[in-house]
Amino acid sequence: MMVLANMEFDWRDATVLFVLWLVQFLQPGLRDIVAIAYGVWMVVLATEFVVGRKVLLAPQYCWEMIRRKHDRPAPL
Amino acid sequence: MITRVPYVKVLALLSTAGGSALSALWTFPAILTSAFLVAWGAEAAQFLISQGVALAILAWLQTLPEFAVEAVIAWDAGREPERAHLAIANLTGAIRLLLGLGWPMIYFVFAASSRNRAAGGAQHAAPLLPAIRLEREHALEIMGLVPPLLYFGVILLKQRFTWVDALVLLALYVAYLWLLFRNAPRGAEHAADAPAVSRWAYRQPGWRRPVAIAALLGGGGALLYVTAHPFLEFVLVQWVAPFLSEFPEKVSAFYWARRVTHAPMALMNMVSSNINQWTVLAAMIPLCTATPAYAIMACGWISTSTGPSGSRSCSPCCSPASR
Numbered sequence: 001m002m003v004l005a006n007m008e009f010d011w012r013d014a015t016v017l018f019v020l021w022l023v024q025f026l027q028p029g030l031r032d033i034v035a036i037a038y039g040v041w042m043v044v045l046a047t048e049f050v051v052g053r054k055v056l057l058a059p060q061y062c063w064e065m066i067r068r069k070h071d072r073p074a075p076l
Numbered sequence: 077m078i079t080r081v082p083y084v085k086v087l088a089l090l091s092t093a094g095g096s097a098l099s100a101l102w103t104f105p106a107i108l109t110s111a112f113l114v115a116w117g118a119e120a121a122q123f124l125i126s127q128g129v130a131l132a133i134l135a136w137l138q139t140l141p142e143f144a145v146e147a148v149i150a151w152d153a154g155r156e157p158e159r160a161h162l163a164i165a166n167l168t169g170a171i172r173l174l175l176g177l178g179w180p181m182i183y184f185v186f187a188a189s190s191r192n193r194a195a196g197g198a199q200h201a202a203p204l205l206p207a208i209r210l211e212r213e214h215a216l217e218i219m220g221l222v223p224p225l226l227y228f229g230v231i232l233l234k235q236r237f238t239w240v241d242a243l244v245l246l247a248l249y250v251a252y253l254w255l256l257f258r259n260a261p262r263g264a265e266h267a268a269d270a271p272a273v274s275r276w277a278y279r280q281p282g283w284r285r286p287v288a289i290a291a292l293l294g295g296g297g298a299l300l301y302v303t304a305h306p307f308l309e310f311v312l313v314q315w316v317a318p319f320l321s322e323f324p325e326k327v328s329a330f331y332w333a334r335r336v337t338h339a340p341m342a343l344m345n346m347v348s349s350n351i352n353q354w355t356v357l358a359a360m361i362p363l364c365t366a367t368p369a370y371a372i373m374a375c376g377w378i379s380t381s382t383g384p385s386g387s388r389s390c391s392p393c394c395s396p397a398s399r
Contacts, residue, residue: 001221007214009343010207014183021176061215066255 002045006054007061016041106303107324113296114138115328118345120274120289123267126259127341128216128348135348137297138325139357142170144301146357150364163361171353173322178329178346183208185330186339193336208339213259217347220252224354242359249355269337300324325349 003013020041024034048054114137121130146166153160190206210218227244231237267278277288325345332342 001218001225004210004218004343004347007210007212007218008207009179009183009210011183011187011205014180017176018180021172021180024172024176058215058218061212062219065213065216065259 001058002042002049005045005049005056005058007057103303106299108327110296110300110303111138111324111327112331113292113299114324115296115331116271116273117277117289117292117296118328119270120277120292122262123264123270123278124286124289125261126256127213127262127344128256128259129253131217131341131345131348132253132256132352133293134328134345135325135352137293137300138322138328138345139349139352140297140301141324142166142322142353142357143360146360147364150361153361154365160365163365167353167358167361170322170357171350174325174346174350174353178322178326179343181326182329182333182339182342182346185333186336186342189334189336208343210340210343214340214344214347216252216255216259217344217351220255220351221347221354223248223252224351224358228354228358237362239362242362245355245359249351249359252351252355322349 003009003017020034020037024031045054049056114134118130118134121133146163149159149166150163153163186208187205191204224245227241227248231241267275270278273292277292278285280288329342329345332338332345
C-alpha cells in the first residue's frame with residue numbers, strides 16, 4: 001500500500017519488490033532477513049513521505065472519492 | 077512374460093505422457109482464452125459499473141482456482157490438523173507471488189512497451205523508465221488494502237485466527253465493495269480505446285448489453301475453472317499451486333500492461349486480487365476447517381489449537397520444507 005501511496009509505481013518499486021521476492025524464492029531460509037528488508041524499505045518510504053520527497057496522495061484522493069457525489073454518464 | 081512387464085510399463089508411461097501432452101495442447105489455449113474473455117468482459121463492464129467493481133468481479137473470477145485449492149487444503153486441515161500450515165502457506169504464497177512477481181512484471185512489460193512505442197514514431201522522446209501513473213479513482217483500491225492489513229496485525233498480536241476474524245474480514249471486503257459501487261462508470265467516450273470484443277458487448281442494445289458482458293465474464297470464468305481445476309489437484313503448496321492458480325490473472329494484467337495506457341488498470345487488477353486474498357480467501361481458512369481456532373505465531377507459522385485451553389507447539393510445521 002505504501003508503495004502506491006504516491007499514486008505512482010516506478011522502476012525502483014518494481015525492482016525492490018522483485019528482488020525481495022526472488023531472494024525468498026531462491027533461498028527460503030532467508031525469510032527473516034527478507035522480512036527485515038521489507039521493514040527497512042517501509043521505513044525509507046515513510047521517511048520520504050515525511051520529508052516531502054514523495055507526496056502522500058492516496059489517502060487524500062480516497063477521501064475525495066468517498067465524499068464526491070457521482071453523476072452517472074449518459075447511456076449511448 | 078518377463079520382458080513384457082517392463083514393455084507394458086513403458087507403454088503405460090508413454091500413454092500417460094502422451095495424454096498429458098495432449099491435455100496441455102488444449103488446456104493452455106483454453107486458459108488463455110478464458111483469461112482474455114474475462115479481461116474483455118471487465119473492460120466492457122467498466123462502462124456499466126465502476127471500474128473498481130468490474131475489476132473486483134474480474135478478481136473473483138481469476139481467483140476461483142485459488143479458492144478451490146484453498147478450500148480443499150483448509151477442509152483437509154480440518155480433518156488432519158497437522159496439515160493446517162498448508163492453508164496459510166498457500167495463502168501467503170499466493171499473496172507473495174502477486175506482489176513480488178505480478179506487480180513488477182506489469183511494470184517491466186509496461187516499460188518495454190512504452191519504449192517500443194516511443195521507438196515506433198512518438199513525437200518526443202519518452203523517459204527511459206517511465207512510472208505508471210494511477211488515476212484518482214484508484215486511490216480507493218490502494219486504501220482498500222489498509223483495513224485488512226491492519227486487521228491482520230490484530231490477528232498476529234492475538235495469535236488466533238477464528239471464524240469471528242473471518243467475519244470481520246468479510247465485512248471489510250463488503251465495505252470496500254460498497255465504496256466501489258458508489259463510483260461512476262467510465263464515460264462512453266473511452267469506449268473507443270476498448271478492444272473490439274468489449275466494444276461489441278458494450279454496443280449491444282438494451283438488455284442484450286448486460287447479458288453480453290455477463291456472458292463474457294461468466295463464460296470465461298466457467299472455462300477457467302473447468303480447465304484449471306484438474307491441474308490444481310496436485311498441489312505443491314506455496315509456490316506451484318499459487319503460480320498455476322494465478323496464471324490467468326497475469327495473462328490479463330500483462331495484456332493491459334502491453335497497451336501502456338491500460339497499465340494502471342493492470343496494476344489495479346492485481347491490487348483488487350490482493351484485497352480479495354487478504355479478506356475473502358483468508359476468511360475461508362477458519363470457515364472451511366472444523367478445528368475451533370488457528371493459532372498463528374507472530375513469525376507467520378501456524379499450528380492448530382487442540383481446544384479452547386490453548387495451542388499446541390508449532391514445531392511440526394516449522395521445518396523449512398513446510399514453509
